[in-house]
Amino acid sequence: MTTPRYVNAADLRLMQGLAQRVTAVRPDLINSDSSFGELAWNWGRGHATDHATWPCRLWFSGGDLVAWGWAQLPRRVRMNDGSVRDVTRAYLAYQVHPDHAELVDEVIDWYDATAADADRTVRPSASDEFALERWAAHGYGTDPAALGDTGSWTQLNERDLIDVERPSLPDGFRFRDADEVEPEAVVQAHLDAWSPSSYTVEGYQGVRRAPGYRGDLHVLVEAPDGTMASSAIMWLDEVNRTAEFEPVGTHPDHRRRGLARALLLHGMRLARAAGATHMTVASLGAPGHPEARGLYYGVGFRKFTQDAPLLKTAG
Numbered sequence: 161m162t163t164p165r166y167v168n169a170a171d172l173r174l175m176q177g178l179a180q181r182v183t184a185v186r187p188d189l190i191n192s193d194s195s196f197g198e199l200a201w202n203w204g205r206g207h208a209t210d211h212a213t214w215p216c217r218l219w220f221s222g223g224d225l226v227a228w229g230w231a232q233l234p235r236r237v238r239m240n241d242g243s244v245r246d247v248t249r250a251y252l253a254y255q256v257h258p259d260h261a262e263l264v265d266e267v268i269d270w271y272d273a274t275a276a277d278a279d280r281t282v283r284p285s286a287s288d289e290f291a292l293e294r295w296a297a298h299g300y301g302t303d304p305a306a307l308g309d310t311g312s313w314t315q316l317n318e319r320d321l322i323d324v325e326r327p328s329l330p331d332g333f334r335f336r337d338a339d340e341v342e343p344e345a346v347v348q349a350h351l352d353a354w355s356p357s358s359y360t361v362e363g364y365q366g367v368r369r370a371p372g373y374r375g376d377l378h379v380l381v382e383a384p385d386g387t388m389a390s391s392a393i394m395w396l397d398e399v400n401r402t403a404e405f406e407p408v409g410t411h412p413d414h415r416r417r418g419l420a421r422a423l424l425l426h427g428m429r430l431a432r433a434a435g436a437t438h439m440t441v442a443s444l445g446a447p448g449h450p451e452a453r454g455l456y457y458g459v460g461f462r463k464f465t466q467d468a469p470l471l472k473t474a475g
Contacts, residue, residue: 180400204373248278337380396431
């Protein structure tokens with residue numbers, strides 16, 4: 161075992177490697193924010209601004225990483241519209257290899273010690289019955305707000321890439337990739353879809369440096385006026401021949417025109433050409449958030465797993 165540290169690029173690559181090994185044997189046990197692509201996206205976009213609030217711990221066995229915990233502590237986040245968001249709860253992303261399931265207790269103890277002054281949240285896979293029992297034994301209960309009809313629990317959706325429909329764009333629109341587009345335009349595409357957001361050009365440069373990023377798999381739709389109307393990043397896990405979308409977004413003025421659907425189909429065909437046979441994408445699962453889920457179902461995705469939001473109050 162190592163001493164506590166802050167997440168750096170070398171740690172990230174080890175954590176992605178564990179994600180690949182778990183995906184190979186028990187993909188249903190990949191926790192929220194712990195997949196190959198989610199790790200890269202979250203680290204890349206926030207590394208420059210949030211690094212000092214990202215303590216982590218790694219557990220090794222025989223030289224192999226077998227568990228990790230990445231705490232994201234309370235902080236202030238400046239958004240692109242000038243507002244400031246206070247993040248008052250701690251959050252833990254973590255992963256334990258199923259052959260070392262007993263380490264979840266050490267992960268929990270480390271998290272409790274690291275974030276003891278804050279309310280603490282975590283989102284293990286709902287399929288991990290052993291881990292859920294251990295979290296409960298340490299005083300973690302279900303988070304009612306996250307589980308409501310408009311809650312924030314997420315589901316993972318999957319499909320194979322055997323037969324992917326050919327995409328069709330409205331007249332005047334065209335596909336681009338991030339290697340062809342100026343960084344400011346790529347970032348603006350994300351901000352237009354997700355505002356208010358803390359994403360910046362500096363964050364985008366971090367994403368490009370994250371292990372697994374490929375500019376040719378970061379796809380966009382350009383509108384006739386030059387606006388980047390829709391965008392998506394795909395993260396290719398070459399070991400398991402699977403790829404995941406994260407994030408996906410469309411400019412509000414260009415929604416309901418079939419752009420996101422066409423972009424997803426285009427992306428999946430590119431992922432297949434790059435060697436992927438399987439595709440995943442996460443979405444909100446609550447009944448009050450049908451839009452993205454319906455989009456993904458419309459291009460062949462179906463629910464695979466979901467997370468189980470848990471909460472423990474400070475004190």
